[in-house]
Every structure is written in structure tokens, then in C-alpha cells.
Amino acid sequence: MKKVACAVFASVTAWAVFPTPAQAQETIRVGWTIPAEESKYWMMRRPTEFADLGKSYKIEWVQFQGTAPMVQAMAAGALDCSTQSVLSAAQGAIEANLQTYIVAQHVSEKPGSFSVYWAVKDDSPIKTVADIKGKSVGTNVFGSGILGPMAMLLKRNGIDMEKDIKLVETGFPGSEDAIRSGRVDVGVLNQPFAARAEAKGGLRKLFSLSDQQQxxxxxxxxxRKDFVDKKPELAKLYIRDITSGMKKALANRAETxxxxxxxxxxxxxxxxxxxxxxxDFARDENARPNFEGVQAMLDIYAQTGMLSRKLDxxxxRHPTMVAPIQ
Structure with a gap:
């Protein structure tokens, strides 16, 4: 895994905030991806809005195409911090013995917010979840974290995700076209692609993740735990700026x-x-992690076999190194 991680790390594009002679040389290597990391985007594109960034410390920004490659890079020691889904972080802990702290949260779902959903064409004969038995169903990628709650929802409706449907990998960007073209009978929609599809019309929501879990x-x-434990003051500066970045993103929508x-x-x-x-998805104004929500998802992944064992x-969770830090 280390060799793979190094190869992934070497192939991505690095964005660095370069220091002046007066700046400290402490650097945090941070992985990021698209979408939904507004606090980090503010730090990348508006660094002068942060008192310590580029002065007390600097960041080497490294872009990835998803969270799984960032797990590999962190396990190889190529990154200090990164964006992670609950599933990818848990798989890293179990499969690569990657020990990490959850220090902040980017986006989540809550009642009234956007929830990832599966849709069909308006004229589709599929009217209920039970109707998808024997049909083709899209997902962004095989092994995606959204499949855990989905599997539980299907099970409630008498459908075994492994046996009763044909799962098709479409990616989020290509999902709308997969539904409209008939490549899949049911496709998954996430923002910003859901908004685009809704504007065009012709599709109908069938079920969402919130139908199973809030x-x-x-x-x-x-x-990484070793990074936080060895450099707590540096980690604190970073978490404080993540907290500040979220506040800025929510307070100034036009600039965001x-x-x-x-x-x-x-x-x-x-x-x-x-x-x-x-x-849109929900965001906590203080970037505060919902540890209860994370635990609920860890339990679902263990129940559905997406994790080989339960995690606590x-x-x-570090007792102090967690947003919000003011």
C-alpha cells in the first residue's frame, strides 16, 4: 500500500503557500478534493484572510480525485491531514492501521437539507423502492460510503443489494445522463448535479439516504495521530483556520x-x-464534528459488511484538538 500511496501522491497537483524569509518553516501537507470543502477553499484562495496562514505556518495543498487515495497517501506518510468520508477513514484504520483524529467536519445531512437521492425518469414504471428488484441501479463508485445506508433501506423493503439488483458505477457527474439514456433504471444524484438535473426536469426522486438515516x-x-501528537501547536493553528474558514464561508455567501x-x-x-x-448539504458554522453521527455510520458499515469489524x-477523537478552535 505504501508504494501505491507514493505513486498516487507523486501524480497529483500540489498547491503551496510559499513562505517569505520572515515566515516559520513549519509546513502541513493537506489533501483536498472537490466538492464541498468551502473552508479549505477559502484558505487556499484567500490566505490573507487568516492571521497565521503563510505567517506562523504554511500549507502544501495536494489535490486528489477522491478520499480513498488520500487514505493511501496518509498511510504512506505523504500527507498530514486530508478530507475523508467516514467509510474511507474507517477502512484506513482497519486495513492500513492508519490512526487518525477527526478534527473538523465539512458537510453532512440534517432534516431539511439536501440528501443524496436516487431518481428515475418521470415515465418509469418504478414507483416504490420494492419495484427496483431486478433493475439496474447506479452508484458513484463501487464501495462508496453512500451504499451502506442504501443497503439498509433496500433490506427494509425486501431487497438484497448483493443479489436482487445490478449495481452500475456511473460516477456522480455521469449519473443524470445514465438515467436519461436508460443505462440505469435508477440513478444517484448529488449536488451540484442534482440541481442541474432538476432544472432540466423529466426525472423523479424515488428515495434518499434520509429515508433510512438522519x-x-x-x-x-x-x-494523522502522530502528526497531532508531535506538533500540537501546529495542528491547533490549522484547526483554528478550518474553523475560521467555515465561518467565513457561511457569513459571506457572495464571496464564497x-x-x-x-x-x-x-x-x-x-x-x-x-x-x-x-x-444544499448542511454545514455546522463551527465545523464541529458530529461524532454520534459518525458512530451511527460506522455501525451501519459493520452491519452491512462494508467494514470487517466494528469501530469506536x-x-x-482527541480531547482538545477538534473544531471549533477560536
Missing amino acids: NIVHIMEVC LKVVSEVTKAPVEVLDTYLLKPN VSTM
Whole structure:
């Protein structure tokens, strides 16, 4: 795994905040991806808004295409902190003995917020969850964290995800087209692609993750335990800026739209249809992790066999190194 991680790390694009002679040489290597990391995007694109960033410490930003490669890079010692889903962090702990602390949270679901959902064409004969038996169902990637709650929901409706449906990997960007073209009978929609599909019309929501579980945690910020334990003051500066970044993102939506557009290259007018609106994911204004929600997801992954054993979220919680840090 170490060799793979190093190869992944070497192939990605690094963004660095370079120091002046007066700056300290302490550097944090941070992995990031798209979408939904607004606090980090603020730190990347508006570093002068943060008192310590580029002065007391600097960040080497490394972009990845998903959370699993960041687990590999962290296990190889190539990253100090990164964005992680609950499943990828847990798999890293079990399969690679990667010990991390959950230090902040990016996005989640809560009642009234956007929830990842599966949709069909308006004229589809599929009307209920039970109707998808024998049908093709899309997912972003095989082994995705969204499949745990989905499997539990299907089980409640008499469907075995392993035996009764054909799971098709479509990716989130290609999911809408997969539904409309008939490549899948049922496809998964996530933001910003859900907003785009809804604007075009012709699709109908069938079920969402919130039908099975409330308060799902989608992505968190984690740091390697050895990094936090060896450099607590440096870790504290980073977590404080993550906290501040979330506050800035939520307090100034107009500027956040510009920041996210700069990072993702998506037009502001497209982002404006959902970003930080009620049809977007939920964000805690203090970037505070929902440890109870994380534990609930860990339990589901163990129950569905996506994890080989149970994990206790308390092993991933530092008593003080966690947002919010003011």
C-alpha cells in the first residue's frame, strides 16, 4: 500500500503557500478534493484572510480525485491531514492501521437539507423502492460510503443489494445522463448535479439516504495521530483556520460563490442555484464534528459488511484538538 500511496501522491497537483524569509518553516501537507470543502477553499484562495496562514505556518495543498487515495497517501506518510468520508477513514484504520483524529467536519445531512437521492425518469414504471428488484441501479463508485445506508433501506423493503439488483458505477457527474439514456433504471444524484438535473426536469426522486438515516456525515477533516501528537501547536493553528474558514464561508455567501468558482471552475450562476441554500448539504458554522453521527455510520458499515469489524469513534477523537478552535 505504501508504494501505491507514493505513486498516487507523486501524480497529483500540489498547491503551496510559499513562505517569505520572515515566515516559520513549519509546513502541513493537506489533501483536498472537490466538492464541498468551502473552508479549505477559502484558505487556499484567500490566505490573507487568516492571521497565521503563510505567517506562523504554511500549507502544501495536494489535490486528489477522491478520499480513498488520500487514505493511501496518509498511510504512506505523504500527507498530514486530508478530507475523508467516514467509510474511507474507517477502512484506513482497519486495513492500513492508519490512526487518525477527526478534527473538523465539512458537510453532512440534517432534516431539511439536501440528501443524496436516487431518481428515475418521470415515465418509469418504478414507483416504490420494492419495484427496483431486478433493475439496474447506479452508484458513484463501487464501495462508496453512500451504499451502506442504501443497503439498509433496500433490506427494509425486501431487497438484497448483493443479489436482487445490478449495481452500475456511473460516477456522480455521469449519473443524470445514465438515467436519461436508460443505462440505469435508477440513478444517484448529488449536488451540484442534482440541481442541474432538476432544472432540466423529466426525472423523479424515488428515495434518499434520509429515508433510512438522519444526520449522515459525508466528509470530515482528519489528521494523522502522530502528526497531532508531535506538533500540537501546529495542528491547533490549522484547526483554528478550518474553523475560521467555515465561518467565513457561511457569513459571506457572495464571496464564497467566487471562491468555489475559482477552485472548481464552475460558473457562479450554476453554483448559485444550490450552494449554501436549503437544497444544499448542511454545514455546522463551527465545523464541529458530529461524532454520534459518525458512530451511527460506522455501525451501519459493520452491519452491512462494508467494514470487517466494528469501530469506536472515541478512538478517533482527541480531547482538545477538534473544531471549533477560536
